[in-house]
Amino acid sequence: MKGIIVKDAGKKGKGLFTNKDFKKRSLVLKNNLNKLKKYTKEELSKHPKKHLEHWDYIDGKYVLDFSPFSFINHSCDPNCVVKHKKVGNVEVFALRDIKKGEELTYDYGVN
Numbered sequence: 001m002k003g004i005i006v007k008d009a010g011k012k013g014k015g016l017f018t019n020k021d022f023k024k025r026s027l028v029l030k031n032n033l034n035k036l037k038k039y040t041k042e043e044l045s046k047h048p049k050k051h052l053e054h055w056d057y058i059d060g061k062y063v064l065d066f067s068p069f070s071f072i073n074h075s076c077d078p079n080c081v082v083k084h085k086k087v088g089n090v091e092v093f094a095l096r097d098i099k100k101g102e103e104l105t106y107d108y109g110v111n
Contacts (some may be wrong), residue, residue, distance in 0.1 A: 001029040004104065012040035015103045016071045022098040028080055031069035033058050033088035058088045065075045082106050 003022065009015025022028055031073065038061035039047075049062065055062050056069045074078070079098050083091050092106065 001068070004029060004030055006068055009073060009103055012073050014071050015073045015105075016068050017103050018098055020039065020101050022094040022099050024096050027092050028092040028098075028104060029041055029068060030092070031065070031067055031090050033063050033065060033090075036063040036065060038063055056099050073105050074108045076107060078106040080104050080106045081110070 003018060003020040005017050005019050006014055007017055009017075018028075033056055038059070041062065044055060044062045044064070051064055054064050054066055056065055056070075057063075069092065072092070078101065079095055080092050081095050083093060085091060092104070098104070
């Protein structure tokens with residue numbers, strides 16, 4: 001999606017940042033895990049360890065997600081919320097106005 005970029009987020013590793021302003025309640029990005037290749041736990045264990053921070057679980061299988069969505073970091077005071085449309089389909093919305101250059105975050109415990 002336009003308006004976002006993955007870049008260094010300091011101690012957190014990589015993060016997702018804006019390269020344009022987003023208004024409160026606007027759609028920031030979508031992600032569909034259903035389109036990704038699915039792996040068994042055994043198959044997943046053969047991937048490099050550095051990739052395993054990008055795994056997710058869907059329909060009894062694992063997927064490796066390297067989309068921009070997988071780089072959104074956690075915050076207890078997030079500027080985004082994730083809405084699950086159906087299994088594997090998520091949309092990220094702005095909780096408040098977000099300025100160009102801000103890191104996008106959401107609370108992993110609130111979906």
